[in-house]
Amino acid sequence: MELQSAKQRFGIIGQSDSLNRALATAIRVSPTDLTVLIQGESGVGKEVFSRIIHDLSKRKHEPFIAINCGAIPEGTINSELFGHEKGSFTGAIGDRKGYFETVNGGTIFLDEIGEMPLDTQAYLLRVLETGEFIRVGASKSLTTDVRVIAATNINLEEYIKKGKFREDLYYRLNTVPIKVPSLYERQEDTIMLFRKFARDFAEKYKTNSLQLTDNAKILLKRYRWPGNIRELKNLVEQLSVLSDEKNLDVMDIIDIAPHLAQSMLPSKSLSDKIPESMSERDVFYNFLIDMKRDISQLKTFVTQLISTNKLEFPQEGETKSYNPIASYYNDTPLGKNVAFQKDEYLPLYDEEEKGLSTKPILLDKYQIDSYQKVEIVEDNLKLEDMEKGMIIKALKKFAGKRKEAAEILGISERTLYRKIKQFDLEE
Ligand SMILES: Nc1ncnc2c1ncn2[C@@H]1O[C@H](COP(=O)(O)OP(=O)(O)O)[C@@H](O)[C@H]1O
Ligand SMILES: [Mg+2]
Structure with a gap:
């Protein structure tokens, strides 16, 4: 099958070389019965790949099942995979078939294979090598014809070193390795993916x-x-549900996903070479301008704090103390008073008019505490406002249906219920 038509058929978006290579390997290996090990971070499309391999194989009309080894309790995984005999353990009321029996002829996708317990690994190796397995509590072995596709988001070689994963199983699974690239490794595909999802959700939410x-x-x-x-x-x-703005700018995104602001911090590439594009530099400058504004606000705030508390500006050589704010002035090359008076943002303060004495100010422990309190309270207020706003939007969007609203907000229904009470949002 051709690469582009496979992408169309399976809804795979992306044009980067690393993705193309992974997909080409998947297509090439699909008609064989070879075991495949798919490696890649969470959410890169490992399960989608396993499905493609199955759907392009001669087993496509036989069952396919995806099992997350990390999600099945250690005590039941052998029974889930290989079945059990009546009475083999407490609660084994009747005989039960395992997946290797029910999926006979088809494909089993074993996700998070690194979390598989060691004894299960031994049984898996056996079934891969001989096609034989034994139900828990049974004595005779059964045969099956199952293709295994395994996936992991951890480095299995590390697990081998720690004794958590069998080396022989690793080599057996790794006959054909496929590495699905992370989104960060294929940044050029990000916008294409965004557009696809934006179209899909625009349709879904009208x-x-x-x-x-x-x-x-x-x-x-x-x-x-x-x-x-x-x-x-x-x-x-x-964003499709919660943002009022349809042409999104940086702040529209950060409003809803504040953690994305971390990508604005200077990276290695910014510090050791000239930014590739003008606009990348613009983003960074905007960030610095925002920061400068914050700092002037902070200065204004400190000045007001000093004046309303009838405190004094520090004097040369007199403010050696543990106080971080005071020592900041000490370290200012311009000298203490000058630092404030010269600042264009702070013409508010006229020293002579207020007849300030020349004693040092000492923002003592109490004042620092109260300053920090003010800041924290303000932060909380802003966060609460944002939270409340988003909850209102989500509830509106889903006509008051709490289940859907909670889901889009990424919180539990119980939390949403509590927040509705807290913000008094009940109609
Ligand atoms: N190349 C791709 N193009 C479009 N959507 C993709 C692509 N790869 C994965 N997806 C989607 O991303 C989500 C995560 O994929 P999944 O296969 O579950 O990741 P993983 O198993 O690696 O955690 C799914 O909704 C899937 O449909
Ligand atoms: Mg997955």
Whole structure:
């Protein structure tokens, strides 16, 4: 099968070399019965790949099942996979077939294979090598014809070193390795994926499709995306529901997903070479301008704190103390008073008019505490406002249906219920 038609058929978005290579390997290996090990971070599309391999194989009309080894309790995984005999353990009321029996002829996808207990690993190796397995509590072995596709988001070689994973099983599974690239490794595909999801959710929620400004595109490309495509998809859904703005700029995104601001921090590439594009530099400058504004607000605030508390500005050589704010002035090259008086943002203060004495100010422990309190309270207020606003939007969007609203907000229904009470949002 050809690469582009496979992408169409299975809804695979992306044009990067690393993705193409992974997909080409998957297509090439699909008609064989070889075991495949798919490696890649969470949310990159490992399960989608396993499905493609099955659907392009001669087993396509036989069953396919995906099992997350990390989600099955250690005590029941052998019975789930291989079945059990009546009475083999407490609660084994009757005989039970395991997946290797029911999926006979088909494909089993074993996700998070690194979390499989060691004894189960031994049974798996046996079934891979001989096609034989034994139900828990039975004595005679059965045969099966199952193709195994395994996946992991951890480095199995590390697990081998720690004695948590069998080396022989690793080599057996790794006959054909496929590495699905993270979104960060294929930044050029990010916007294409965004557009696809924006279209999908616009259809689902009957709104106009989201657009991105150039700076917003840079923000999305630079973000690390630990949850990869799954995380991007969730964000686009949240934005589709919660954002009033359809042409999204950087702040529209950060309003709803504040953690994305981390990608605005200077990276290695910014510090050791000239930014590739003008607009990337713009984003960074905007960030610095925001920061400068915050600092002037802080200065104004401190000045007001000093004046309303009838405190005094520090004097040369007199403010050696543990006090971080005072010592900041000490370290200012311009000298103490000058630092404030010269500041264009702070013409508020006229020293002579107020007849200030020349004694040092000491913002003592109490005052620092109260300053910090003010800041924390303000932060909380802002956060609460944002939270409340989003909850109102989500409830509106879903006509008061709490289940859907909680889902899009990424909180439990119980939490939403509590918040509705807290913000007094009950009609
Ligand atoms: N290349 C891709 N193009 C579009 N959507 C994708 C692509 N790869 C994965 N997805 C979507 O991303 C989500 C996560 O994929 P999944 O296969 O469950 O990831 P993993 O198993 O690696 O955690 C799914 O909704 C899937 O449909
Ligand atoms: Mg998965």
